Amino acid sequence: MKALRDPVVLLAAPAVLYLTLLYALPLGWLLAKSFSGPAGLTLQPYTEFFGDPFNWRVIGNTLGSALWVTVVCLAIGYPAGFALARAGTAMQIAMLVAIILPLSVGVVVKAFAWQIVLRRDGVVSQFLVALGIWDEPQRLLFTEAGLVLGAANIFLPFMILPIYSVVKLIDPRLSEAGATLGATPSYRFVRITFPLTLPGVVSGVAFVFSMSVSMYVIPSLLIGDRFQTLSTLTGRSFLFMRNEQLGSTTAVILLALAIAVVVASSWLARRLGSTE
């Protein structure tokens, strides 16, 4: 009874209760469901799933699109995080507002907007034709490039913000110290600045990858049914096929893959970031 009076227990209780009831229990149910057959415990749903080449395509689609979205977000978000951290106060506020405000617009709304942008007569197509890169208008909607473009836009803030926050903490004198020791600007970036931003890169990558590996609405609206991912397949199994076994199996595989990739990438980054 004494433990109940411990403030830590009391403070954590609502969160524990909430997460147990609404997250841990359903997840447990999902896990149990995927491993149970008519004759008790079984691995059959998994052997069946991995036996079908179509499902391998689905896994490839899922990981591939998530990887591309993450790469695009990193390529744009890394320099943007620097620009944000090194900008003047007024500029910084303006940029932060520009990054954070779009988060208040729902994903569905944004995905619909991208449908219009990516059409054959959409802005992107017109722009590329005007630049002379494309000879004639083309449709990006319902292509993988269109999916990556739209998803990267939606998840970009989750890459920029963690990188921004670590860059802001780097003492500019470290780079100056490197310079007085004879290090060229590029050597300083590789050996000082970049390793110190790795924690931000790791959290940005973990955010964006785990969000884009499990995205459901965006692929549904930007690429459609011909491109199945683990999460759209999970959705279809529950909603249209009423196949709870398949749905829980794909959900568990998705979860395992996402965790594996995020853990592996942060481990890799920590190794790269530590001394050579």
Place this chain on the structure above:
Amino acid sequence: MIMAHSSFLDVSGAEKSFGAVTVLGGVDLRVAQGEFVSLLGPSGCGKTTLLRAVAGLLGLDRGTVKLDGEDITAKPPHRRDVGVVFQNYALFPHLTVAENVAFGLKARRRAAAETREAVTQFLELVHLSALADRSVRALSGGQQQRVAVARALAVRPKLLLLDEPFSALDRKLRETMQIDLRRLLRELGTTSVFVTHDQDEALTMSDRIAVMNRGAIEQFDAPEAIYRRPATAFALEFVGLSTMLAGTVTAQDGTTVAVDTAFGPLRAHGNFVPGAKVLLAVRPERIKVEPAGDFAFAARLRDAVFQGSKVQLHFEAAEGDRLMVETADLPHGVPAPGTELKLGWAVADTLIYPAPAS
């Protein structure tokens, strides 16, 4: 004495403004090879700006910087061969002690064996060999400072700049580290420029001190000369304590002037026209209490501060004046406040300056 004529570092006409604020107003600084020079002054006097300009971390509006006969004014910092120990040390937090020291050698693509040898040597010189593989984050302030010194010296720079490297350390540690660092730099023969606002630090460590005020060097001389003969009222005030009396010149006789002060007429060596407002000063240890022969005047003791090896006596003085004496020689013990004492000093010990415009 060091030959002050051959200049190894030669800064001339250095000017720098930030917006409307002039931080350096045409500074000249010449430092001989192997010399240890301090830039001493209050915050905002331009000493750190001058240091950063020499390191190449800041561009000058006008003026040149020459090092070892070569004009380096336009060179970026990584090609200047000028090492810096920063005020907050700026150690690389993701590297170990040894990797921090090796950084400059690796950046200069020295051979691995040479790098290893230099790291071992310099860690030994700063007594940190045992901590080579520690993360720099796990070190105390004093240890971090030594890593910063070893890192800057390991590449054997032509010139070492130190930006208040002791300011984050407690007093006792600071004193031993000052002596250690001075000895190390002397052994290596490293030419050094040291920025500080602490006069004791500057007096202890320097071959010469440049007293800076408002973007200009007011006096550049050996510590003893600066203490004994401050060139300006600012140098007098900034370095050491002194008695200061405002006065008006009443007569001039050859090299000596008579000055009227709140304590009566006094004399000093100087060249001022009668009627000129002046400031008279005497270092506290130059004043004799109850002198055997002539004395200047009598003053009433306000306070006596016992400091162990010496006693500091503060006397009642008019507003704006300050009258204090430091002495170890009080045959009758520390006098009580309120006692009237005779004070005297040699005319040659009287410093005289034009009264600062208020």
